Amino acid sequence: MQRALTSAALKQTNRRRIYQYVYQNAEPVTKQEIAGALGLSLPTVSNNLNDFLDEGLLSYSGTQASTGGRKPRTIALVADARFSVGISIMDDAVRLVAIDIRAQELGYQKVRRKFSHTPEYYQEAARLLENFLDRLGLDRKRLLGVGITVPGIVDAEREQVVFAPTLDLRNIPLSEVMEAFSAYPVRVENDANASGYAESWVRSENRNLIYLSLERGVGGAILMGDKPYTGDNGRSGEFGHICIVPNGRPCRCGKRGCLEAYCSTSRLSDDLGITLEEFFTMLKCGNQQIALTWEQYRNHLTDGLAIIRMGMDCDIVLGGMLAAYLEDHLDRIRQEVCQKTLFDEDGQFLTLDCFKSHSACVGTALHYVERFLSAF
Numbered sequence: 001m002q003r004a005l006t007s008a009a010l011k012q013t014n015r016r017r018i019y020q021y022v023y024q025n026a027e028p029v030t031k032q033e034i035a036g037a038l039g040l041s042l043p044t045v046s047n048n049l050n051d052f053l054d055e056g057l058l059s060y061s062g063t064q065a066s067t068g069g070r071k072p073r074t075i076a077l078v079a080d081a082r083f084s085v086g087i088s089i090m091d092d093a094v095r096l097v098a099i100d101i102r103a104q105e106l107g108y109q110k111v112r113r114k115f116s117h118t119p120e121y122y123q124e125a126a127r128l129l130e131n132f133l134d135r136l137g138l139d140r141k142r143l144l145g146v147g148i149t150v151p152g153i154v155d156a157e158r159e160q161v162v163f164a165p166t167l168d169l170r171n172i173p174l175s176e177v178m179e180a181f182s183a184y185p186v187r188v189e190n191d192a193n194a195s196g197y198a199e200s201w202v203r204s205e206n207r208n209l210i211y212l213s214l215e216r217g218v219g220g221a222i223l224m225g226d227k228p229y230t231g232d233n234g235r236s237g238e239f240g241h242i243c244i245v246p247n248g249r250p251c252r253c254g255k256r257g258c259l260e261a262y263c264s265t266s267r268l269s270d271d272l273g274i275t276l277e278e279f280f281t282m283l284k285c286g287n288q289q290i291a292l293t294w295e296q297y298r299n300h301l302t303d304g305l306a307i308i309r310m311g312m313d314c315d316i317v318l319g320g321m322l323a324a325y326l327e328d329h330l331d332r333i334r335q336e337v338c339q340k341t342l343f344d345e346d347g348q349f350l351t352l353d354c355f356k357s358h359s360a361c362v363g364t365a366l367h368y369v370e371r372f373l374s375a376f
């Protein structure tokens, strides 16, 4: 038997529906449109709107006089009424992104800092955040929370980084990170999981998705119907450590022949003493040695992608630092993956990250936005 909503619960439901209606409309709406669309009375809509206007969450988007008289005023979302921050900790840099509640970027910064697991490093990262907020002129009272990503497996329940080979961490408690950022709500998560979450946010609903992050470390995330699938031990999506060459190159995880050993971006940069940008410039200019290295890299990458596609049968997004350089190479990669799988004729299931190198920051910041939107 369905229980009748209490008057307080009904009030809350109306409040949520009204806010979400305005949120979902890209254009400002009138009071009458809200009432009509949601089947609510005008006084109910007016009361709720007054509360939202007082709280600064919605605003009038200007009075409109027309020749035929006054048009009803329209109401719009104040997208930056709240914001959240995502910080991506990498071995050689810290990236920061601030987003509003429509996931629009308010600011981005990348700062070169060598990682070290010390209180001084985390305090420096917290100082970078304060400078970032100052530079953007963002009011800390509106800050919903700070998400932090690391390139490793995070056990949120036990509050520790279980394993992060690129940062050389094993079973490290998160207490020092949490303490450095204790001025704000804070969460720490795996970078690829956060990136996958950002991708699923912008794509059509209820899609299954694999996110493959190609950085110095190769990581991944699995989203089933938009929900992260983290596995029984929080270790799902570790595609970087699938063996693609038995007894092959040593991997930083201690095993041999892993996808990461062949598809780390180091293979195209650090190992050659050049940057990724230089690699792809030289490739474009027709450098033969670089072309050969790229062919070998692509061959291993498409081996890995074919395994993932055959096992998971869903869309795959290529992300991480490498994705920014793949636009000209995507068709070739698609063709080669299709040659290695049983069922695929075109490679449209394979796409590039929408947020380029920002996706982990955006994804982890989005959790606070989602929490805010669902808390009405």
Ligand SMILES: [Zn+2]
Binding pocket: 240, 241, 251, 252, 253, 254, 255, 256, 258, 259, 260, 261
């Ligand atoms: Zn490995």
